[in-house]
Amino acid sequence: MEVFYINSSMLFVSHRPLNNTYGEKTVYEQCKELPAVLIWYLGLQFINMFLGIPANIMVLWLIHKNKGDSSTSDIFILHLAVLDILFCLIPPLELANIVFLTTSSTWYVLRFFYGIKDSSPLFLSCICLDRYVAVVHPITFTELKDRKHRTVLAIVVWLITLAYAAAKCVGNIVNFEKVFTAMILAAFAFMVFCNIVILWALRQSGPGRDEMHPVKKRAFKMVLIILAIIVFNYFPPVALFPFQDYFSPDVFRCYIHYVAFGLMDFSSTIQPVLYLSKEKLLWSLNCCQTSTTHIQ
Template identity: 50%
Template structure:
């Protein structure tokens, strides 16, 4: 129910198009806004997307706040991608905080002003995720494939400039979505997601291939730093495929669906996979950390001791011999 409305939706006579990030204007003078408008008998896709948004509130908001806190604490010794990760975590946190307002406006407020704010947040989610992930992929690609040039572009000013550019594009897209009524505006997201998905896949596959070949003759083990980079890029690739492949595979063929099916089923389910990235991305980032800085060392040691005890169980013979 999120994202851009299909072209048939832009010409529909319904006063309140269903998808929350649709670009069509809302005629607030007709009848109260309803989340199920036009899909009263086809609510499964909408409920699926609402469930995903609830997961973002319960798990995504704490995970993104934790990721932001860790990135801020490590600012004295940051990695080159930290600024992109921080912007991505903040945008996902913002998107998650808007979900309760979405529920309240759907069922109680029916406010046009709140609806405009919600459309802006959906525009932020549509754009910031793919673009900042593309920046992270670009950073890893240059670092592995062109290490000499990477050293020349290592100063933070280059990443700050790129982040500002992405934020400007994000806010411009979100403002246009909020205003609505622009001809063929729904095609912008389709083109954007296709280009970003292709770029991210190309970067990550090239990086994984280069790291795999860098073992050298007769070496079975990868260098620890390269192994860490390999795991990071592999996790990025899994996120990209899981979250962005469904809309990439479905949205370009919207003309093959009826307007009702696309609006009530295809669009909500496709954008639900995009929206759940607000939870998956910070959790994957936190899972790659060797230790959470807010977790006491004693807790970490106890967990490690428990895991090692389970892994290396002592046999009765060894106990009797002591």
């Protein structure tokens, strides 16, 4: 029988406790004094399932449809969509585990999928890196425009993701929570760095230009969107968990914990919706240009 240490931040940073010492109580019963956030969290998970799955499938379809005229970052967006679809399949099991089940066996399955989701910033970092090279080092970007190295990088990220998820599934690795914290902090710092450098590069785009070059402007917006996702979805766990001692154990376990991870998990819906919105805007612009051409 695994042990649930209330004061161990590892269990929270690892996304869920390994088990509990409350007898046969479910997680919902343990948090019955603070049920609102738990209900909110489960609501976000089911939004992920009902909205995130079709949105990510549409992303996959658009990438496949436009593969002849796709951006170099689409290969990473494709893999990120696949990762999010896998994660969005677990809400029914999570609902049953939180509200009805007291067994620890389901945590192994859930922790594996949580591990997959924890690694999603790696694909976001790859997208940001691709945009950074395109804007700051255009000559190098042109030389590396073939997608073979991007495919290799995507495979490497998947190997890291599966290894991390398997290790998280085991659940008893000492100081494993530091891997998650380091990964999120590194991804966040990398996104900020890329965004600042790209902004600086765009402002140096040339004397006498009132507007940014369309290609650079599109790259800047892509990195800015990725940065927004990182800040909104992935930074809360890193920002809140270091202050665990300032909260009571029950408040942290039943409130802070689910607020942080609820926002993080919701990226499975936000990311594809933002991508689809961008594609819709581009489609509208193309239609307007076509209509203007016909009128002329």
